[in-house]
Amino acid sequence: MRKLIYLFLLLTVNFGCKDTERNLETKTANSAVQLYHNGDILTMDSDQPTYAEALVAKDGKIVFVGDKAKAEEKYAEAEKIDLNGKTLLPGFIDPHSHFGMVSNTMGQVDLNSPPVGDVENIADVLQKMKAYKEDKNIPDGEWIFGWGYDESQLEEKRHLNKTEIDSVLPSNPVYLVHTSGHMGVANSMALEKMNVSAETKNPEGGSIERMPNSQEPAGLVQETAMYPFVGNMLKILESKQAEFFAETQDKYAKNGITTAQDGMTDRNAINFFQSQADAGKLEIDLIALPGFSELDKNLNDSTLVWKTYKNGFKLQGTKIIADGSPQGKTAYFTEPFLTEVPGCKSECRGLPSLSQEALNDLFLKAYKAENQLFIHSNGDASIDMVIAAHENACKKLDQPLDKDRRTIVIHSQFVRPDQLKTYKEYNIEPSFFTNHAYFWGDVHVENLGKKRAFFLSPIASAEKLGLKYTNHSDATVTPIDPIFTIWTAVNRVSRAGKAIGPEERATPYQALKAITSHAAYEFFEEDQKGSLKEGKLADLVILDKNPLKVKPMEIKNIEVFETIKEGTTIYKK
Template identity: 45%
Template sequence: MHFNHVIYKTLWALTSLLLFTSGASAMEKEIYLPGTGEIYKVEVVPRQPASVIYYGGDILTMDGDVPSYAEAVVTQGKKIVFVGDKKAAIKKFGSNARLIDLKGNTMLPGFLDPHSHFMSAVRMVNQVNVAAPPVGTATSIPQIIEKLKAFQEEKHIAEDGWIIGWGYDQDLIEEKRHITKKDLDAAFPKRKVMLIHVSMHGAVLNSQALKWAGIDANTKTPAGGVIARMPGSNEPAGLLMEMAYIPVFAKLPQPSEEEMLDLTKPAQMMYASNGYTQAIEGFSHAEDLDFLMKAAAQERLFLDILALPGFTEMDKWFGNPKYKFGEYHNHLKLQACKITIDGSPQGKTALVSHPYHGGGPAGQKDWKGESSITQAQLDAITRKMFDANIPLHVHANGDGAIDMMIKTIEAAGISAKDDRRTVIVHSQFQRPEHLPKYVELGLTPSYFTLHTFYWGDVHVKNIGKEAAFFISPMKAAKAAGLVMSNHTDFNVTPLDPFWVIWSAMARESRSGQIIGPDQRVDAYTALQALTTGPAWQVFEEDRKGKIREGMLADFVVIKNNPVKQKVSEIKDNEVLATVKEGKVIYKKIGI
C-alpha cells in the first residue's frame, strides 16, 4: 500500500507539471478566457467533475418577476451547479472546465412547449402542406389541387392510397368557401383524399375517402359533430368537424411502427431547432401512448415529451397500471387527461354565448357552436380524474365552453388552495369576469396569441370586435395574478417561438389591425409564457424553466435578447443552439 501510494503521488505531481503554466504556483494554473483577453489563475482541484462554463453574452435567467442576468453559468452533467459572477465561476470550476463563449448572443432556459401535437410532427413527413401564406403558398382551390397532384406524383401514391394535406383554411383562399368532395373528385376519382383543417378539428374528404369512412346520405350527424351536406340534400359535401371527424382521423392508416420510430428523431428536431427542450403531445390516443412508450423504452427520446391521454379512450388507459401518470421514463411522462369541450373559433365550432355572424360552418342559422360532451359528462369525468389525482388539460375556446368548465370545477368543490393547476387550453374568447373565477378556482390559461395574426381579422368578422379584441387576454390575466403560458398548437401554426413572443407583444393581424391593443404585453412577460409559466403548469417549476442552481441544464442560445429588441424585430430573431441536460442537441454555432 505504501509503495502504491508513493507511485500515485509521483504520477499526480508529473501530471500537475504538465497542466501548470510557467510561472504559476504549485497548485494553480492559468486559464485564458477566449474572446476576452482575460487570464485567470485558478486552483487545480484533483478529480473535480468536468464542468462547462458559459459566459460572454446576455444570460437571462428568467428567475424572478423582472429580468435578471448572470455573468456565467456552470453545468456538470445534466444539472446547473453555479449561476453568477464570471470570476467566481472560473475560480471555483475552471481547473476542469470547458469554456464556451456566447460571443455576445443571448442564453435563456430552454423554451417549453405548453401545447402542441407532437404526433403530428411524426406524421407530417407523409403529408403535404396546403396552407396559405406565410405557412404555405396555397391561395386558391386550384392551387391546393395542384399541390395534391404534385405530392401524389412525388410519393408515387397507389390508386387505392391516401393523399393527405394539412393546413387547409377556407377563410384564406380566394373562393372564401369550403372545398367540397366535387372539387376533389374531378382530380382524384380513385384515390382517397383528406384535407385536414388548420384547426385540426375537422377535414374535407373526397367521395372515395367518405366511402372508406362509411359516411353517406343516411349517416346521422353525431352529437357535437358537423357533417356538411350538399345544398338541398342529405348528401355529404365533404366537410367533417369535431365528433364527426375524430373517429375518422383515429382510424386513418399509419406507417409501420419501425417507420414511425425512425421519424421520432426528425420530429424532435423540429422542436429542438426552434429552441424547445419540452414538447407536448396534446391529445394522445391509446395507440399513440403505446408508441411513445416504445420509443422511450428504446431510448429514442431526447426531449421531454409530455403526453395527454384523451378522454374519449378512458376505458383503455384509466386505471390501467401500464399507464402511470406523473413519472418520467426516458424523457416520457403522462401528464394529464385531455378533455375537449368545444371546437375552434376559426372553424366556427367553438361554443360561444352569442351566435356567430354569418351562420355556422355548414350554413346553420343562429349558430353558437356545440360542446363535444354534455355538462353531466364533463362533471363526471372531472370528478373521476380529481379522485384519481390525475391533472386535467381542458380544451375550451369559446366563452360558452369556459362557462361549462367553471361550472364543473365549482360543482367539484375544487379551489385554488387545492393546487390542481387545471390548464384551460386556448382560453380564447374569455370574458373579463372569467379571470377572477380562474384565480378563485385555480384554473390556469394556456393562451394562443398567434390567433391575433393568423385569424384576428376573421374573428372580428365572425364574432364581433369586443370579443375578438379580448382574445388571449395576457395583460389582464397577469394583472389578475394568473400564471399562464402561450403556445403554437403545432401544427395549427408553426413552432417558431419568436412569432409567439411577437404576437403577444404586437397583437397585429394580417391586415395590420391591432387585435386588442390594451392586451399587449412586454417581452419579459411573453418570455415567461414560454419558460416559467409552462413549467409551473406541469408541476416542474423546480426542475426547468429557469437558469438556477440545481435545475436541469436546459438552454437555448438566440441571436438577440428580446427584452432589448424593438417589437417589430422580434419575429426575425434566430435560434443558434439548443442544449438539453448539458448536451447540445441543435446548433448553428460551434458550442
Template identity: 40%
Template sequence: MRLMHPRVLIGCLAAAALAGCHTLAQQPAPLAAASALPSGAAQVIYLGGDIVTLNDAQPSAQALAIRDGKILAVGPQAEIEKNHQAAHTQVVNLGGKTLMPSFIDAHSHYINALSVAHQAKLYAPPAGPGQDVPSIIAALQRFALERKIAPGEMIMGYGYDDTVMPQGRLLNRDDLDRAFPNHPVRVDHVSMHGTVLNTLAQKFYGIGADTQTPDGGIIVRKPGTNEPYGLIMETAFLPIFEKAAPLTPQQEIEGTKAAHQMYAQAGITTAQEGATHLSALQTIYRAAAAGANSIDVVAYPFITDLQNTLTQFPVASWGQYQQRVKIGGVKITIDGSPQGRTAAFTTPYLTGGPGGEKDWKGQLIASQAVINQALKQVYDLNVPVLFHVNGDAAIDSLLAAHEFAAAPDLGKPRNVTAIHAQFARKDQIRQFVQYNIRPSFYTLHTYYFAQAHINNRGKAQAMYISPMRDAIDAGLRPTNHTDAVVAPLDQMFMLWSAVNRISRDGVPIGPDQRITALEGLKAMTLWAAEQHGEQATKGSLEPGKLADLVILDNNPLTVDPMAIKDIRVIQTLKEGQIIYQAP
C-alpha cells in the same frame, strides 16, 4: 488560418489558457467526463453574451457552469472561473449571442409531428401555399408527384384554412375528385378538428349519405342532398381521426427523431402531446424504449380513452419520466374551434354555422352532466387536467364543472389548465383566479385568424382574444402555445404575437392586451414548467436545474419588439448536450 473576432478572442484568453475554449461557430470537443474532473468543477462554462435567467432573484449573469447535465452555477464570470473551472473544462464564448432556458411547450399535438412529414403542408401564406382552392389542389398534386404516391394510396394534407379562401369559395369533395379520381384524399382543417374528404376517402372511412351527424358534430352536405361534401368536424371527425394507419416500428423511430428535431429547431426541449389516445401513447413509449427520444414528452390521455389507458398505464406510474416520456394528466375537450365556427358561445355567430345553420352559437361536445362527471373522475384520480375551451360558453361549462367536481374547496390547487381560453370574458378571468385555474392562451390567433374572428364574432370580442395582459394583472401566470400542427412551431413568432398583437393585415388586435417580452418569455419557460409540475427542474437558469438551454442570435428583451420574430435559434441543448445546431 481563420482569424477570431477580437472580442471573442479576448473572452477566451480571459477564461484561461489551460481550458478548452471555442465559439459557437466551432465544433466543440466531447465534454470531459464529470468523474474525471475535480469536485465542483464544471464540464462546460458559457460566457461572452447575454445570459437571461428568467429568475427574478438573479435576472442576468455573466457566466453559467454545467456539470452532469445540470446547472452548477450562474453568476459573475470571475466567480464562475475561480470556483468552477478546471484544466479540462470547456469554455464556450457566446460571441454576443443570448443564452436562456429552453422553451417548454404549453400545448401542441406532438403525435401529429410524427406523421406530418408524410403529408402536404397547406397552411395559408406566409406559413404555406394554401391561399385558395386552386393553390391547395396544385400543392397536393406536387406532393403526390414528388412522393410517387401510387393510385389507390391515400394522399393527405394538413393546415387547410377555410377562413382565408377568397370570396368564400371553399374546398369541397368535387374539387378533390376532379383532381384525384384514383386516390383517396384527406385534407385536414387547420383547427385539427375536422377534414375534407373526396369520394374514395369517404368510402375508406365508411362515411356516406346515410351517415348520421352525431351530437356535437358537423357534416357539411352537398346542397339538395345528404352526401357529405365539405368539412366533417368535431365528434363526426373523431372516427376519422382515430382510424390512423399504424406505423411500422421503423416508421415510429424515424418519425420520432424527425419530430424531436422539429421541436429542437424551435428551441423546445419539453413537448406536449395534448390529446392522447391509447394507441398513440403506446407508439410514444415504444419509440422512447428504442432510444429515439432526444427531448422530453408529456402526454395527456384523452378523457374518452381514459379507462383503456388506465388498464395499460396505472395512475401510480403517471408523473414520472421513463426514457423521456411521462403521462402528465388528462385532456378534456368541451368545444371546437372559433375559426371553424364550432366553438361554443353565449351569443350567435354573425356568419352562421359551418353548415349554414342560423342563429348558430356552436355547441358543447357533450352535455353539462357528462362534463361534470368527467371532471369529477379526474379530480378523484388527483392528477392534472387540461380543458380545451375556446368560446365563452365553453368556459362557463368548465367553471360549472369545476364547481360541481371541486366542492366544497373550489380554490384548492389542482393544476387545472384552460387550454386556449381565447374568448374568456373579464368576469371569467376573475373566476380563474378564484378557482386556481391557469389559462394557456393562443396569441398566434391575433395574427393568423384575426379577420376571421372579426367576421364571425364582431370587432369588440375579436379584440379581446387571448387576454394575457388582464390575466397577468389579475395575478395569474398564464402560458402561451402554438397548438402545433394547427400553427407552425415557431416560438419567436409566438412571442412576437403576444408582445405586438398585429394581424396578418397589419392591424393591431387588442393592443391593450399586449404584454412585455419578459412576461412572454416566462409564459414559454417558467410558467410552462409550472403547468407541467416541473418548476423545480426546468424553466429558469438556477443551480440544480436541468441544463435545458437555447442560444438565440439576439436578445428578445433588448431588440425592437417588432424584430422579435426575426430572432433565430442557434443551438438547443438538452441536459447540456447539443441536440440542434443551426446550419
C-alpha cells in the same frame, strides 16, 4: 358516441401531476463542466428581468449562477464558453402542441396558405393533390391525405367540396385536414369508405355539411363527424412513426425547445414513444396526455406510470375536448357568430363537444384520482361549462375550489374578464394561443366583432390578476416557433397588419415567462426547469439577440443559435 370519441384518440397518435423525479437509466447527462459568460444571461427567476454574469453547468445541472470571478475561482477546471454577446435563457418548454401530429404531417400534402405555405386558392389545392399522386406514384384505391388548408385564406373564402376533389382524384379516397384540426373535407370515395351518405345523421357534437337542396354529404365533416376520417388516417400513417421520429424532435430542438408536449395520446402512441425513449432516442423531454374517453381504463391500469419521467418520457394528465375551433366556427359561444356558419341556419353559437353531465363526470373522476386535467376550450360558453364542472366536482368531493390541481384550460381564446377572475379564485390556469392574433385576427374581427376578437388570449389582463398563463403553438395548427409566439404576444398584429387588441399586448418578458417559468409550473416542474437557478437542469437555449433589447416588431427575426439539454448540445446553428 363513445365509439366516435375512441376513434378520435386514434386521430392524435399522441399521453400524463405533481412529480418531476427523473429517471436517467439510459439518458446520460454531460459530465463536463461548462462556464458560460460574456453575454446576456437572463435567469427568468423573478418577476422582473434579472441577469447574471456567468452560469456553470455540471453533470447535466446548473451548479452556479452569478458573478463571473466567483465562477472562475470555484470552477477553475471549467470549459469557458464565450457567448460573444448572445443571450442565454432557460430552454423553451412547449405548453401545448401535438408532437405525433407534427410527425404525421410529413406523410401528407402541405396545403397551408402563406406565410406557412403557398396555397392561395382552391385550384392550388387541387393541383397539389394531383401532383402528389403523380410524384409519389400512388396507385388507384390508396388513401391520399392533405393538411393545413384554411378556407378563410383562400381566394374563394369557402371550403372545397367532394366534387372538386373528385375532378382531380376520382380513383383515390381523399381526406384534407383543416388547419384548425377540427374539421376536414372528404371526396366521394372517402365518404363511401367511411359510410357517410345522405342517410347518415349528424353525430352528437358534430356536423356533416350537405349539398344545396339535398341531404347528400358535400364533403365537409366537422368535430365528432370527422373522428372516423382522422382515426382512419392516423391508423394508416402509424407505420411511418419511426421514420419521422428523429426529424420531428430535431424540429423542436432547432426551435430551442427542450421539453415538448404531445397534446392527446392513444395507447399505441404511448407505447411507441416509451420504446423510443427506452432505446435512448429521445434527445428532448416529451410529455404526453392521454385522451378523456379512456379515463376509466387509464386510472385503473397499474401498468401506466404517471407523473414521472422514464428516460425522458412521461404521462402527465388527461386531455379533454370541450368545444371546437373559433376560426372554423365550431367553438362554443354564449353569443352567435356574426357571419354565416356552414351547416347552421340561425343563432349559430358553435358546438360543445360534450354535454355538461359528461364533462361533470370526467372532472369528478379525475379530481378524485388526483389526475391533472388539460381541457381544450375556446369559446366563453365552453369555458362556463368547464368552470361549472370544476365547481360540481369540488362540491361533491368536498375539496377546496382553489386546491393546487393546476387544471389547465388550453387555448382559453375567448375567455371573458369575469371568467379570468374565476380562474384566479379557483387556481385554474390558462394556456393561451396568441398566434391566432396574427393568423386569424382579421377573421375573428369579422366573425365575432371587435369586442370579443380584441380580448383573445388576454395576457396583459392575466398578468394583472397574477395568473401563471402559458402560450403555445398548438402545432400543427400553427408552426412550432417559440420566437414567433413571443412576437405575436408582444405585437398582436394580424396578417393584414392591424392591431388585434393592443391593450392586451404582453411585454417581451411576460411573453418569455409563458414559455419558460410559467410553462414549467404548468407541468409541476418548476423545481427542475423554467429558470436559471442552481440545482435545476441545464436545459438552455442561446439566441443571437435578446428579445428584451430589440424593437418589438424585430423579435420574430431572432434566431436560435444553440439548444442544450442537460448540458449536452442537441442543436447548434
